[in-house]
Amino acid sequence: MNNMPKVKLGIVAVSRDCFPESLSVNRRKALAEAYAKKYDAEDIYECPICIVESEIHMVQALEDIKKAGCNALAVYLGNFGPEIAETLLAKHFDGPKMFIAAAEESGDNLIQGRGDAYCGMLNASYNLKLRNIRAYIPEYPVGTAEECADMIHEFLPIARAIIGLSELKIISFGPRPLNFLACNAPIKQLYNLGVEIEENSELDLFEAFNKHAGDPRIEDVVKDMEAELGEGNMKPEILPKLAQYELTLLDWVEEHRGYRKYVAIAGKCWPAFQTQFGFVPCYVNSRLTGMGIPVSCEVDIYGALSEFIGTCVSEDAVTLLDINNTVPADMYEADIKGKFDYTHKDTFMGFHCGNTTTKKLSFCAMKYQMIMARSLPEEVTQGTLEGDIVPGSITFYRLQSTADNKLRAYIAQGEVLPVATRSFGSIGVFAIPEMGRFYRHVLIEGNYPHHGAVAFGSYGKALFEVFKYIGVDVDEIGYNQPKGVRYPTENPFA
CATH class of the missing domain: 3.40.275.10 (L-fucose Isomerase; Chain A, domain 2)
Incomplete structure (x- = not known):
């Protein structure tokens, strides 16, 4: 059956500049690895060019995932995230998009290792509404690398239908x-x-x-x-x-x-x-x-x-x-x-x-x-x-x-x-x-x-x-x- 699109989803991690960037980098890598272990690694593309902290980074990430042939987008809040840049990323991406966020990993690492993406998702959703941007947010959008991998996989058929309609x-x-x-x-x-x-x-x-x-x-x-x-x-x-x-x-x-x-x-x-x-x-x-x-x-x-x-x-x-x-x-x-x-x-x-x-x-x-x-x-x-x-x-x-x-x-x-x-x-x-x-x-x-x-x-x-x-x-x-x-x-x- 070839009368439908093949989805290639770009994972772009974002970071608030007052939070450790390493949180988003490491959590993005863990997410991509978790997906590849459980599902087809060809479904996704891990955008390595930057962690989006600013509007300039947003443009660079867009160019990279476009060059990689991505027709769907996952904006991944590895930490609190930059509400303007991350929602502009969704605004300017021509295709279905989703927002997911990282859960905290350990009670032993809640000082330098705390990302507050649970809070950042609220700001992201508020800014999406301000800009009239449609995006998929899972029923519970905050999770471990394995849980976020499952969320991405559940998004693929949704993205396939949306791309197909367009x-x-x-x-x-x-x-x-x-x-x-x-x-x-x-x-x-x-x-x-x-x-x-x-x-x-x-x-x-x-x-x-x-x-x-x-x-x-x-x-x-x-x-x-x-x-x-x-x-x-x-x-x-x-x-x-x-x-x-x-x-x-x-x-x-x-x-x-x-x-x-x-x-x-x-x-x-x-x-x-x-x-x-x-x-x-x-x-x-x-x-x-x-x-x-x-x-x-x-x-x-x-x-x-x-x-x-x-x-x-x-x-x-x-x-x-x-x-x-x-x-x-x-x-x-x-x-x-x-x-x-x-x-x-x-x-x-x-x-x-x-x-x-x-x-x-x-x-x-x-x-x-x-x-x-x-x-x-x-x-x-x-x-x-x-x-x-x-x-x-x-x-x-x-x-x-x-x-x-x-x-x-x-x-x-x-x-x-x-x-x-x-x-x-x-x-x-x-x-x-x-x-x-x-x-x-x-x-x-x-x-x-x-x-x-x-x-x-x-x-x-x-x-x-x-x-x-x-x-x-x-x-x-x-x-x-x-x-x-x-x-x-x-x-x-x-």
């Missing part, structure tokens, strides 16, 4: 389908986030697809599809068209990315797509998402944006699903109750026609799209990927612009249960603690559309920090409140 282009095809205003949202917030968008007509896409007829690469893509699907290749006759479409999208990405490094796609898939192209694009969408190029269904631009963020955070494929249907009571009684610690209202089924990569399905079959085939000839609805989603921990989340152009988001951690769905499409039985209340008081009350992004793993902590960093008000980040903690809109007498 260099992202979302390519969309067509307006939202009729009666599908749920996925419609103003694009102004994309520009506020530094994201570019290229909006195209379905006719542009259809023209490009037709120009790829007879493409000599189709045969190799078909072979790759056959190998991926195995016994699940239920519609082999449609593979050449699907391969032609995949090449169309991949070529479009390369020809239209412009100066942007990373791309996501918001695609059209109905109502006229099937009758004109002669297939549905679900399986191709799943393959591109598996490559690290998220493709949302139904021209869901903020869905594609959310998927890309999750891809960067998890360094893994994600998916986009409808928060779709309840688990039938008899199914809950037979397969869930007493086996898993969830109430009936904690469970639901997440579904989409067939956009989830085979890597995240327990089994798969590529066939026709049942819902569309109810009103169209079955032969033009072929190309959907069906299968139960792999059991395991998940994070359900979404970043969204409201109709009045405000950013909001939600995050909920849970799991896909190892329960057979007995249904169709890319689908799974999901369980999220207190889902019933979250559904009513976050999803419905917050006017979110039915599409939610799914990252495979527990990534709520990182996603929450990403959303905070990019400017989502913390009061606008919904999550599944634990039992006994009331939502503002929840009836206290219920």
Whole structure:
């Protein structure tokens, strides 16, 4: 998956000139050594050129980490630190930044060896606010070399998402389908986030697809599809068209990315797509998402944006699903109750026609799209990927612009249960603690559309920090409140 940035974080130590500089020097070295012992040393760069005590040192450090190719910054308070120079360092660094501070080492060395970075972090945060500088500060930002190394490692996925957004282009095809205003949202917030968008007509896409007829690469893509699907290749006759479409999208990405490094796609898939192209694009969408190029269904631009963020955070494929249907009571009684610690209202089924990569399905079959085939000839609805989603921990989340152009988001951690769905499409039985209340008081009350992004793993902590960093008000980040903690809109007498 190469559609995301590689983070190289520069560690710059700072020092107040009335404190021993050696504290910052030695503590910086210890931090770099601790990181290299536990993680990949190539993630970080220890800026050796100076300890930042002044504005001149700040400029020298900036030039050094830029020359070293750093795209993220850790300002490390080895002692109290110079509040002006250290925050100017963050101001002038073009990329995500964090602030961490050194804990004192020994009760036997609290005279010349006391650094007071615990105090300095307060001044740093105050000055960051004065200068309107966004920076990540961990939950408890003061620690030993080993603890600060862990903080840096936790920052990497956050930094990866922020860098990715600054260099992202979302390519969309067509307006939202009729009666599908749920996925419609103003694009102004994309520009506020530094994201570019290229909006195209379905006719542009259809023209490009037709120009790829007879493409000599189709045969190799078909072979790759056959190998991926195995016994699940239920519609082999449609593979050449699907391969032609995949090449169309991949070529479009390369020809239209412009100066942007990373791309996501918001695609059209109905109502006229099937009758004109002669297939549905679900399986191709799943393959591109598996490559690290998220493709949302139904021209869901903020869905594609959310998927890309999750891809960067998890360094893994994600998916986009409808928060779709309840688990039938008899199914809950037979397969869930007493086996898993969830109430009936904690469970639901997440579904989409067939956009989830085979890597995240327990089994798969590529066939026709049942819902569309109810009103169209079955032969033009072929190309959907069906299968139960792999059991395991998940994070359900979404970043969204409201109709009045405000950013909001939600995050909920849970799991896909190892329960057979007995249904169709890319689908799974999901369980999220207190889902019933979250559904009513976050999803419905917050006017979110039915599409939610799914990252495979527990990534709520990182996603929450990403959303905070990019400017989502913390009061606008919904999550599944634990039992006994009331939502503002929840009836206290219920």
